[in-house]
Amino acid sequence: MSGPRPVVLSGPSGAGKSTLLKRLMKEYEGVFGFSVSHTTRNPRPGEEDGKGLNCLPMLLGATLLPVADILSSVSSEDYHFVTRESMQEGIDKGEFIENAEFSGNMYGTSKSSIEDVQAQNLICILDVDIQGVQNIKKTDLNPIYISIQPPSMEILEKRLRDRQTETEDSLQKRLEAARIDMELSKEPGVFDIVIINDDLEGAYEKLKSVLVEEIQKVQDAKK
Ligand SMILES: Nc1nc2c(ncn2[C@@H]2O[C@H](COP(=O)(O)OP(=O)(O)O)[C@@H](O)[C@H]2O)c(=O)[nH]1
Numbered sequence: 410m411s412g413p414r415p416v417v418l419s420g421p422s423g424a425g426k427s428t429l430l431k432r433l434m435k436e437y438e439g440v441f442g443f444s445v446s447h448t449t450r451n452p453r454p455g456e457e458d459g460k461g462l463n464c465l466p467m468l469l470g471a472t473l474l475p476v477a478d479i480l481s482s483v484s485s486e487d488y489h490f491v492t493r494e495s496m497q498e499g500i501d502k503g504e505f506i507e508n509a510e511f512s513g514n515m516y517g518t519s520k521s522s523i524e525d526v527q528a529q530n531l532i533c534i535l536d537v538d539i540q541g542v543q544n545i546k547k548t549d550l551n552p553i554y555i556s557i558q559p560p561s562m563e564i565l566e567k568r569l570r571d572r573q574t575e576t577e578d579s580l581q582k583r584l585e586a587a588r589i590d591m592e593l594s595k596e597p598g599v600f601d602i603v604i605i606n607d608d609l610e611g612a613y614e615k616l617k618s619v620l621v622e623e624i625q626k627v628q629d630a631k632k
């Protein structure tokens with residue numbers, strides 16, 4: 410695989426992955442590209458379909474919005490929201506490098522979502538659950554594996570509740586998945602680094618320090 414090494418960000422739902430990711434992508438504009446996953450879950454308020462960088466030319470061509478507005482609307486947490494049928498069809502056709510069932514919904518990384526980012530020579534970031542980590546390990550992607558962990562289950566539950574995105578049912582499913590994630594992530598060798606997201610500043614600095622070499626490579630290549 411050519412270009413900069415991809416980065417896999419994993420850890421329990423609510424641990425702070427997207428908060429850290431958005432900050433990173435904002436500070437290093439033009440260095441990272443998000444691999445926009447497919448999911449069968451419903452969009453949350455404010456989330457829109459497939460607003461990944463791969464859709465940017467289309468967005469630019471079809472809108473009267475200023476470019477800055479479009480760029481700021483490119484969220485790192487958006488998905489391609491699809492039905493189970495169409496997702497299964499894509500999986501059967503071999504279009505995904507990994508897929509998993511999480512909290513009653515399907516999630517998956519299409520090959521093209523990674524290729525689109527790598528074609529731009531950006532560091533491709535994947536936000537996947539622990540099953541995704543295990544399945545990506547069977548491929549030749551060779552990413553840096555980073556786990557973001559909450560300080561405790563109690564704090565995780567509070568953050569998830571305060572986020573106000575979940576029903577009681579989906580919250581309980583996330584907490585159950587978090588217990589499994591926290592156990593499996595302790596296994597030596599699964600992750601290159603485990604970052605405890607207690608204080609946000611400290612966690613962000615640690616994240617940057619792991620990525621500093623790859624960031625430098627992309628910045629040097631631009632010169
Ligand atoms: N295996 C896999 N997991 C994914 C993918 N996209 C997202 N996830 C994971 O699915 C879980 C739920 O994501 P989401 O519904 O966005 O909820 P949130 O993490 O609580 O904001 C998280 O652990 C994500 O890391 C994917 O393409 N593959």
Ligand SMILES: Nc1ncnc2c1ncn2[C@@H]1O[C@H](COP(=O)(O)OP(=O)(O)O)[C@@H](O)[C@H]1O
Nearest residue numbers: 422423424425426427428568572606607608609
């Ligand atoms: N270090 C932190 N301290 C307090 N709250 C945090 C911290 N990091 C993230 N949060 C909050 O916790 C919630 C979950 O974070 P989020 O980034 O959505 O997690 P994830 O993407 O891993 O599901 C959000 O409401 C976010 O604002």
